[in-house]
Amino acid sequence: xxxxxxxxxxxxxxxxxxxxxxxxxxxxxxxxxxxxxxxxxxxxxxxxxxxxxxxxxxxxxxxxxxxxxxxxxxxxxxxxxxxxxxxxxxxxxxxxxxxxxxxxxxxxxxxxxxxxxxxxxxxxxxxxxxxxxxxxxxxxxxxxxxxxxxxxxxxxxxxxxxxxxxxxxxxxxxxxxxxxxxxxxxxxxxxxxxxxxxxxxxxxxxxxxxxxxxxxxxxxxxxxxxxxxxxxxxxxxxxxxxxxxxxxxxxxxxxxxxxxxxxxxxxxxxxxxxxxxxxxxxxxxxxxxxxxxxxxxxxxxxxxxxxxxxxxxxxxxxxxxxxxxxxxxxxxxxxxxxxxxxxxxxxxxxxxxxxxxxxxxxxxxxxxxxxxxxxxxxxxxxxxxxxxxxxxxxxxxxxxxxxxxxxxxxxxxxxxxxxxxxxxxxxxxxxxxxxxxxxxxxxxxxxxxxxxxxxxxxxxxxxxxxxxxxxxxxxxx
Amino acid sequence: xxxxxxxxxxxxxxxxxxxxxxxxxxxxxxxxxxxxxxxxxxxxxxxxxxxxxxxxxxxxxxxxxxxxxxxxxxxxxxxxxxxxxxxxxxxxxxxxxxxxxxxxxxxxxxxxxxxxxxxxxxxxxxxxxxxxxxxxxxxxxxxxxxxxxxxxxxxxxxxxxxxxxxxxxxxxxxxxxxxxxxxxxxxxxxxxxxxxxxxxxxxxxxxxxxxxxxxxxxxxxxxxxxxxxxxxxxxxxxxxxxxxxxxx
Numbered sequence: 001x002x003x004x005x006x007x008x009x010x011x012x013x014x015x016x017x018x019x020x021x022x023x024x025x026x027x028x029x030x031x032x033x034x035x036x037x038x039x040x041x042x043x044x045x046x047x048x049x050x051x052x053x054x055x056x057x058x059x060x061x062x063x064x065x066x067x068x069x070x071x072x073x074x075x076x077x078x079x080x081x082x083x084x085x086x087x088x089x090x091x092x093x094x095x096x097x098x099x100x101x102x103x104x105x106x107x108x109x110x111x112x113x114x115x116x117x118x119x120x121x122x123x124x125x126x127x128x129x130x131x132x133x134x135x136x137x138x139x140x141x142x143x144x145x146x147x148x149x150x151x152x153x154x155x156x157x158x159x160x161x162x163x164x165x166x167x168x169x170x171x172x173x174x175x176x177x178x179x180x181x182x183x184x185x186x187x188x189x190x191x192x193x194x195x196x197x198x199x200x201x202x203x204x205x206x207x208x209x210x211x212x213x214x215x216x217x218x219x220x221x222x223x224x225x226x227x228x229x230x231x232x233x234x235x236x237x238x239x240x241x242x243x244x245x246x247x248x249x250x251x252x253x254x255x256x257x258x259x260x261x262x263x264x265x266x267x268x269x270x271x272x273x274x275x276x277x278x279x280x281x282x283x284x285x286x287x288x289x290x291x292x293x294x295x296x297x298x299x300x301x302x303x304x305x306x307x308x309x310x311x312x313x314x315x316x317x318x319x320x321x322x323x324x325x326x327x328x329x330x331x332x333x334x335x336x337x338x339x340x341x342x343x344x345x346x347x348x349x350x351x352x353x354x355x356x357x358x359x360x361x362x363x364x365x366x367x368x369x370x371x372x373x374x375x376x377x378x379x380x381x382x383x384x385x386x387x388x389x390x391x392x393x394x395x396x397x398x399x400x401x402x403x404x405x406x407x408x409x410x411x412x413x414x415x416x417x418x419x420x421x422x423x424x425x426x427x428x429x430x431x432x433x434x435x436x437x438x439x440x441x442x443x444x445x446x447x448x449x450x451x452x453x454x455x456x457x458x459x460x461x462x463x464x465x466x467x468x469x470x471x472x473x474x475x476x477x
Numbered sequence: 478x479x480x481x482x483x484x485x486x487x488x489x490x491x492x493x494x495x496x497x498x499x500x501x502x503x504x505x506x507x508x509x510x511x512x513x514x515x516x517x518x519x520x521x522x523x524x525x526x527x528x529x530x531x532x533x534x535x536x537x538x539x540x541x542x543x544x545x546x547x548x549x550x551x552x553x554x555x556x557x558x559x560x561x562x563x564x565x566x567x568x569x570x571x572x573x574x575x576x577x578x579x580x581x582x583x584x585x586x587x588x589x590x591x592x593x594x595x596x597x598x599x600x601x602x603x604x605x606x607x608x609x610x611x612x613x614x615x616x617x618x619x620x621x622x623x624x625x626x627x628x629x630x631x632x633x634x635x636x637x638x639x640x641x642x643x644x645x646x647x648x649x650x651x652x653x654x655x656x657x658x659x660x661x662x663x664x665x666x667x668x669x670x671x672x673x674x675x676x677x678x679x680x681x682x683x684x685x686x687x688x689x690x691x692x693x694x695x696x697x698x699x700x701x702x703x704x705x706x707x708x709x710x711x712x713x714x715x716x717x718x719x720x721x722x723x724x725x
Contacts, residue, residue, distance in 0.1 A: 424528055425565045432525055432561075433579035433635065434553040434586070443578065447569030447618070 027084040033057065036182060039084050043151050043185070046158065056171035056181030063175045069338035070367040070399055071307050073280065081245060083183040083216070146191040147202055150218050153189035160191065164222055168251040168288045168315070176247040176282040180216045184249070187218035192227035192258070201457050203232035217248040223258035225291065230261040232460055247282045256291025256318065261299070263456055265464055268304040275334030278306025285312035289321035297324040298341065299455045301464045306335055311369065313342035316350035323352040326452040330468065331364025331396070340370035345378035345411070354385040357449050360396035367399040372413055374406040381411040389419040390448045392441070442468065478503040478674040479643055484535035486523045493519040495699035496535070501643065506675040506688060511696035512718045517678045518562060520696065521647045525559045526552055539643070554586040558641035560632040562648045567619040572631070573601055575619045576638055583639060604637050609660045625652040633664035644668065645676045650684040662687030682710050695721055
């Protein structure tokens with residue numbers, strides 16, 4: 001009885017489902033060398049970039065879409081997708097930004113205006129494929145920090161791009177990474193110089209807008225020796241019936257004594273109650289802890305998308321380097337998530353922590369897939385993994401696929417896993433104390449996620465809670 | 478305070494309550510005793526709207542309204558409190574956070590100023606110490622890993638903070654050692670203000686010696702078969718429920 005009501009709560013309508021009329025400059029569907037040439041031409045890219053893209057494209061043609069994940073979807077027709085869509089006019093200042101775009105951000109609660117800047121957050125907003133507006137770059141420039149779109153970086157900092165782009169996720173790494181390398185249209189580039197602590201949170205909002213446009217973002221962040229940066233990425237998309245493909249790539253390079261904290265809130269359109277529509281989110285994220293004592297933390301809150309296929313990974317190459325992965329993934333309706341991480345211990349005394357919380361409701365399917373690999377030279381490497389699943393109702397699923405490979409006997413690996421269910425008795429107990437059913441569900445779910453939320457930057461944590469509430473609350477009362 | 482009128486109720490396909498009539502008076506302590514399976518817990522569940530129990534006939538009038546039509550949270554907000562026989566564990570939900578949410582919900586419902594976090598912690602600390610509970614209980618998960626005795630004390634803590642008007646205690650005394658029984662009983666006695674009504678389900682005399690009931694009701698086979706004063710406990714203790722059957 002109570003379970004039915006919970007279903008009602010979790011089946012609440014997607015709140016961000018609106019689309020904005022912007023005159024888009026969109027390429028016809030299909031992928032070929034000439035499409036890549038057109039993308040390069042539109043973006044004024046140098047020949048070497050074109051060559052890299054074409055190389056990735058040819059490799060991609062020989063690759064097969066991976067199907068090992070615990071997800072199911074109809075075949076994707078890659079020739080039916082348009083690979084470029086940009087607002088017609090590239091604005092120089094906020095005044096020139098399309099009013100509709102600003103209104104869309106306002107609906108999302110993303111103030112691109114001064115108020116956000118006053119809060120000390122520099123925003124690089126990506127609307128479809130081109131950076132609309134980069135704020136605060138000037139202030140950052142004084143510290144020698146580069147925070148710009150990847151297109152700008154290709155033209156302004158070609159040496160760095162040539163050295164680092166594809167260095168952590170090679171253009172031929174996997175099917176979706178190769179596709180991204182061939183057609184990525186925009187994304188973010190960050191460089192933090194030696195010894196600099198980035199004075200503010202850097203954040204980017206991605207938003208898919210035009211119909212049938214694949215979103216292929218590419219992010220590259222380099223933290224030079226002794227530097228620190230916290231980067232926040234938030235995503236949400238308007239409601240669409242067609243499934244839309246999102247294949248992003250993120251590469252992080254962390255030098256000696258440096259640290260990157262990378263936080264994501266992913267709220268793409270999840271599809272409707274019947275499993276129609278929704279974003280296919282096939283993402284490759286990888287961090288290279290290159291230097292000694294380097295550290296990376298991935299924190300992700302995945303509430304959206306019809307399908308999430310994502311394994312933010314850490315290559316712990318430097319001695320004493322640290323990798324952390326904190327994840328909350330919630331699937332309801334017909335959403336499917338296969339997510340987790342890879343911790344590759346190469347250096348001595350490398351440490352990794354994995355905290356994964358999967359929540360499944362209605363017909364949602366949630367899988368944790370994680371690899372902990374200790375290479376022969378990784379003396380005294382340590383890993384702790386904790387994978388907890390929470391089930392709401394009886395039609396959903398939770399799965400855990402931990403892979404452990406240790407080639408060094410001095411390594412210590414701990415793995416804990418639990419599966420629990422929000423049961424009627426718990427809900428009733430809270431309701432008997434005067435707490436509404438909606439709040440009772442949200443309270444239990446938040447309690448379940450709190451170790452991960454604690455890792456999020458303050459402002460993001462509030463947003464994450466709101467998003468969970470949106471997914472979990474609504475039609476009761 | 479509350480009139481329970483001709484309640485018939487089922488759990489699954491089994492008829493459990495077969496016409497319970499009972500009037501709970503303001504400021505009084507009512508005790509329900511009865512053999513196992515008589516329907517004592519079912520009656521408490523029917524009053525608070527537990528999903529296991531289907532009331533097929535009758536009404537429960539409280540503040541002029543039939544509460545059986547209200548969702549459980551509304552009954553709670555109106556002042557009806559059940560101390561559960563087996564309080565459920567909710568890992569991850571902080572005990573203090575949970576209880577403040579419940580208190581704030583009640584304050585909001587009655588258009589009162591909501592107690593803020595600092596005020597609440599102070600209040601909670603006072604009660605925790607009064608009940609002889611370990612202060613680490615405040616920050617732990619709700620009933621998470623609590624011993625049987627700790628869970629019962631936690632129920633009393635919630636009662637004292639939420640200050641309900643109708644207090645239903647389902648076997649609050651089961652599994653308690655002497656110290657815990659005393660602490661729990663003192664908590665109950667602190668709540669007596671001449672207005673609040675208590676409905677106490679128990680099998681044992683022990684707790685009654687502490688809380689001094691006004692009425693003893695015997696529930697047997699889904700009906701109240703006997704009502705009397707505290708002296709009824711002596712008869713039950715010496716002769717058992719069997720003796721009453723000859724009576725009726």
